[in-house]
Amino acid sequence: MQKKSKMNKLLILLSLLCLQACAHKTSKEIAESGSHLPPQNYAPQKYSLPSLDPGFHQSPINIFTNRTKKELNHDHFVVHFQDKVTAVENLGHTIQLDFNAGSTITVKDKTYSFKQMHFHTPSEHLIDGMTFPMELHIVSATENSITPDYLVIAVLFKMGEENQFINEFINLTPPHPHSKTVVKDNSVKLNDLLSLSPAGDLGHHYHYTGSLTTAPYTETVDWFVLKKIYEASPEQIETINTIEGNNARHIEPKNDRLVDDE
Numbered sequence: 001m002q003k004k005s006k007m008n009k010l011l012i013l014l015s016l017l018c019l020q021a022c023a024h025k026t027s028k029e030i031a032e033s034g035s036h037l038p039p040q041n042y043a044p045q046k047y048s049l050p051s052l053d054p055g056f057h058q059s060p061i062n063i064f065t066n067r068t069k070k071e072l073n074h075d076h077f078v079v080h081f082q083d084k085v086t087a088v089e090n091l092g093h094t095i096q097l098d099f100n101a102g103s104t105i106t107v108k109d110k111t112y113s114f115k116q117m118h119f120h121t122p123s124e125h126l127i128d129g130m131t132f133p134m135e136l137h138i139v140s141a142t143e144n145s146i147t148p149d150y151l152v153i154a155v156l157f158k159m160g161e162e163n164q165f166i167n168e169f170i171n172l173t174p175p176h177p178h179s180k181t182v183v184k185d186n187s188v189k190l191n192d193l194l195s196l197s198p199a200g201d202l203g204h205h206y207h208y209t210g211s212l213t214t215a216p217y218t219e220t221v222d223w224f225v226l227k228k229i230y231e232a233s234p235e236q237i238e239t240i241n242t243i244e245g246n247n248a249r250h251i252e253p254k255n256d257r258l259v260d261d262e
Contacts, residue, residue, distance in 0.1 A: 085188040
C-alpha cells in the first residue's frame, strides 16, 4: 500500500512539472510571436462606460445633452481677474500654469481664488459619448478651509486652427518632469483664450457637482463645462500630449445628479 501511495505522489509531481513546463513554453512562444499576455489583474473596460470607482459624486462624467435640466436663472459670476500667469510647470503627468495671488471669482455668494490651470489629453468629460483630443481645467478654490470647495471651468478642444494662447506658453514648458519656468508678466494671457470680464459671462455651459479627477478625488467641486468647443492645431495638441501622456481619468457614474444646462 505504501509503495502504491508513493507511486501516486510521484505521478502527481511529474504531472505538475509537465504542466509548468508547458505553461512556460507557451508564454515563451507567445512572446517570440510579438504578442503580449495581459497582467493577472487585467480587467478590460469599455471607454464609453462608467468605471466602478468608489464615490457617488465622482468626475468626469458623460454629459447627455438631451437629459440636462434647462436652467432659466443662470448663475451670475463676478470675476476679479488680473490675468497674471507666473509659471509654466511640467509635472510629469500634466502641464500646469500657475496664477499670481489675487484673482477671484464669486458665484452664489461664495468666493474662490484662482489657483492654476492644467491640461488633459484626451478630454476627460464626454459629450453624448464623444471624446475630444484635449481638455483644459481652470481651477479655483476657497481659502482658509481644511477641505476647500473647488470651482473648475472645463474647456474642450478640437483640432483646427492654431491657438494663440497655447502658442504663448508651449515653448516655455520645461522638457523635464517636475520642473518649471517662471514667465514674465503679460507674456501668457488667459484672456487671449477666454473673456473673463467682470460681467461674469462665461458663455453657455453645463453645470454639475462632482469631484477632483486626481487623487484624493475630493467631492467638493462645482464643474462648469463650457459648451463652446475651442480649437488648437493638431501640432499643438500632439506636443502637449507628448509631454504629459494620456492622462484622462475614466468617466464616472452620474447616479442621481442633475446636469444644469445654462
